[in-house]
Amino acid sequence: MKLVVLGLSLSSSWGNGHATTFRALLSAFAGRGHDILFLEREQSWYTANRDLAEPDFCKLCFYDSVSELDRWRDAVAEADAVIVGSYVPDGVEVGAWAQRTARGPVCFYDIDTPVTLAKLARQDFEYLSPQLIPGFAIYFSFTGGPTLDRLEREFGSPCARPLYCCVDTALYHPTDVPHRWDLSYLGTYSPDRQPTLERLLLNPARACPDLRFVVAGPQYPDDVEWPVNVERIDHLPPADHPAFYAASRYTLNVTRADMIAAGWSPSVRLFEAAACATPIISDIWNGIEEIFDPASEIVLARSSTTVVETLAERDPAMGHRARTTVLAYHSAERRAEQLEQDLADAIRNGRRAGAGLNATATSQRVGNNAP
Numbered sequence: 001m002k003l004v005v006l007g008l009s010l011s012s013s014w015g016n017g018h019a020t021t022f023r024a025l026l027s028a029f030a031g032r033g034h035d036i037l038f039l040e041r042e043q044s045w046y047t048a049n050r051d052l053a054e055p056d057f058c059k060l061c062f063y064d065s066v067s068e069l070d071r072w073r074d075a076v077a078e079a080d081a082v083i084v085g086s087y088v089p090d091g092v093e094v095g096a097w098a099q100r101t102a103r104g105p106v107c108f109y110d111i112d113t114p115v116t117l118a119k120l121a122r123q124d125f126e127y128l129s130p131q132l133i134p135g136f137a138i139y140f141s142f143t144g145g146p147t148l149d150r151l152e153r154e155f156g157s158p159c160a161r162p163l164y165c166c167v168d169t170a171l172y173h174p175t176d177v178p179h180r181w182d183l184s185y186l187g188t189y190s191p192d193r194q195p196t197l198e199r200l201l202l203n204p205a206r207a208c209p210d211l212r213f214v215v216a217g218p219q220y221p222d223d224v225e226w227p228v229n230v231e232r233i234d235h236l237p238p239a240d241h242p243a244f245y246a247a248s249r250y251t252l253n254v255t256r257a258d259m260i261a262a263g264w265s266p267s268v269r270l271f272e273a274a275a276c277a278t279p280i281i282s283d284i285w286n287g288i289e290e291i292f293d294p295a296s297e298i299v300l301a302r303s304s305t306t307v308v309e310t311l312a313e314r315d316p317a318m319g320h321r322a323r324t325t326v327l328a329y330h331s332a333e334r335r336a337e338q339l340e341q342d343l344a345d346a347i348r349n350g351r352r353a354g355a356g357l358n359a360t361a362t363s364q365r366v367g368n369n370a371p
Helices: 016-032 067-076 089-100 113-121 146-153 192-206 237-246 257-264 268-277 304-311 316-329 332-349 353-361
Strands: 001-006 035-041 058-061 081-085 107-109 139-141 160-162 181-187 213-216 232-233 248-253 280-282
Touching: 001 016, 001 067, 016 035, 016 237, 016 268, 016 332, 035 067, 035 213, 058 067, 058 353, 081 089, 081 332, 089 107, 107 160, 113 146, 113 257, 139 146, 146 160, 181 192, 181 237, 181 304, 192 213, 192 248, 192 304, 237 248, 237 268, 248 268, 268 280, 268 316, 280 304
Parallel strands: 001 035, 001 081, 035 058, 081 107, 107 139, 139 160, 181 213, 181 248, 213 232, 248 280
Antiparallel strands: none
C-alpha cells in the first residue's frame, strides 16, 4: 500500500522519542513491501540536530507551513492510508487538512496518549481537538488498557487500537563489551520524571560512591546537583544507544506522570534495553506486568533501597529473559504486521470502518500472552 505519514520528526531524535519509534516501525513496514512518504515540519532545533536526513526506507520531505502541504495534495489524495502523529506543529489544522484531502482512511498515531488526554481535559488543543477524533478511522494509541475504551466512549473514536512503540532488533542486540556503568538512565529532562530519577538513581549514587552511574539526555537544568560518580552525556544519538545499554550493568526506566496514571504505556527505552539483554530497573505502573514478568524479567522499584539492593546482586540472565519476550512480542516486525492488518481492514471497509475492529480493540493483551 501507499502510506503517507505526517509526524513530529523522523530526521532528528534530539529531545524526542518520536523519531526512533517512527524509524523502527516504518522501516519494518517498508520491509513488508509498502511505499511510505513522511512529511515533517521544519523546526530549527531538529534541523540543527539531524541524525537521519536521508532514510533508505521511505521518502522524507519537509514543509514550512500548513499551507505548503498543498504541494503533496495529490500524494495524500492517492494514498491508500494516511497517518497523522501526535505533537505535530499546528496539528489540528494538519489533521483537518488530511481528513479533507485524503480519499483513503486517515488515522491518528498518538505516541503521547496520556499527555494528549490531559491536554484535552484542560481544553488545550495544541495538536488535537475533540472534533477531529471521530474523523480518524483508527486512533492508534501508545497507551492500551482502559484508555482505549475511553477514547471510543468519551471522544467518539470509531476504533481505538493499541500500537505500542517497538524496537529494531537488527540494531539493538547484545554486545560483548566491558561494563562501564553500574546503572544508567537515558531520557530527556522532564520535571515530572525528575523526582523519580532522584529517588531511583541519584540517591543510590550518593549511597554507593564506589559504583558508577550515568544520565544521558538533553535539557537538564543547571541547578541539578549531580553526585560526583554520575557521568553526564548531553545527547546520545540513536546509533549509540545499543553500545550505551551494553556498557550498563543495569539501566533505569522512568515514566512520565500522566503515563503512570493511565498505565499500559511502555516506553521505547524498555524494549531497546531489553533487546540488548540489559537488565532493567523500572518505576511501577499498571500494565507493566503484562509487558515483562516482575518475577523474572524486570525489577520494579519504589525506593532507592530496592535499587541499592539490586545493584549488589548480579542476575545477567534477567536481561536475556526480557530479550526473549521482546523478540516474540515487541519487535518492529511484529508492530508493522499489526499496523498492516489494521490499515488493510480500514481500507477494505472505508474511512470509518475501523469501527468494525472495536470488538478486539480492548481485548488485545500485549505482553507474554499476546496473540
